[in-house]
Amino acid sequence: MREIGGQPTNPFFSRLSSFLQSLEDWGTFRPGAREAAVVAVLYRREGALYIPFVARRRDLSSHPGQIGLPGGQVRPGESAWEAASREVEEEIGVRAADLVPLGAGPPLYAAVTNYSVVPFVAWLPLDDVRFRPDPGELDAVLEVSLARLLDESAWQDHPQSRFGRSLPIEGAIIWGLTAALLAGILPPISAALAEAGPAASDQPPAP
Numbered sequence: 001m002r003e004i005g006g007q008p009t010n011p012f013f014s015r016l017s018s019f020l021q022s023l024e025d026w027g028t029f030r031p032g033a034r035e036a037a038v039v040a041v042l043y044r045r046e047g048a049l050y051i052p053f054v055a056r057r058r059d060l061s062s063h064p065g066q067i068g069l070p071g072g073q074v075r076p077g078e079s080a081w082e083a084a085s086r087e088v089e090e091e092i093g094v095r096a097a098d099l100v101p102l103g104a105g106p107p108l109y110a111a112v113t114n115y116s117v118v119p120f121v122a123w124l125p126l127d128d129v130r131f132r133p134d135p136g137e138l139d140a141v142l143e144v145s146l147a148r149l150l151d152e153s154a155w156q157d158h159p160q161s162r163f164g165r166s167l168p169i170e171g172a173i174i175w176g177l178t179a180a181l182l183a184g185i186l187p188p189i190s191a192a193l194a195e196a197g198p199a200a201s202d203q204p205p206a207p
Helices: 011-019 080-092 146-150 176-196 198-202
Strands: 034-045 048-056 071-073 100-104 108-110 115-123 138-145 156-158 164-169 172-174
Touching: 011 100, 011 176, 034 080, 034 176, 048 080, 048 146, 071 080, 080 100, 080 115, 080 138, 108 176, 115 176, 138 146, 146 164, 146 176, 164 176, 172 176
Parallel strands: 034 115
Antiparallel strands: 034 048, 034 071, 048 138, 100 115, 108 115, 156 164, 164 172
16 A cells, blocks of 8 residues: 555545545534544554554543543534544644544534534554553553454444444453444445445555
8 A cells, every 4th residue: 555645546545535534624613612533553463453442541621431532522623523633642642743533424413511522533554553551541552453443233222211323342342432423434434445446444554
């Protein structure tokens, strides 16, 4: 897989970018809402694709113990992508400059917290990915395989439960806003895999 101008030319990533909204034209935040952005960071581990999730510390006053995508609030003067990539660096120790943005999924509004959130998808083209969770905010970084995230049989749907649609992972649960954000970006990822062929996503980067 070669990269031109920072964009991977692997068929899978090229198709995925075409299924996502661009960094500039992804949409708008809900008027009056607090603005936030997160990133689904695709990377390769032993030939398979993964996405990292953050496990928030259980003693935090806001969303204690919850599992989410790395990201956070957009500061004045920042674009949504600038905020998202900055938060990735702060939360899990991945340099913003190492991320190759592929596009954005549909933004969602969380009425309970009054947050309007846009999810980005990015590629991390490093051979040996190591995460450094921020000890002030996180208990851990959970590495979840893309295959598990795309496996519909692994997801649970309990309408009467507070978790609703959810995915158990490593003794934790992906649910709520994070599950809803994934519902907007996993279908494009699946469609890109189907069109490019699963083998395309396993091609190593060119030296």
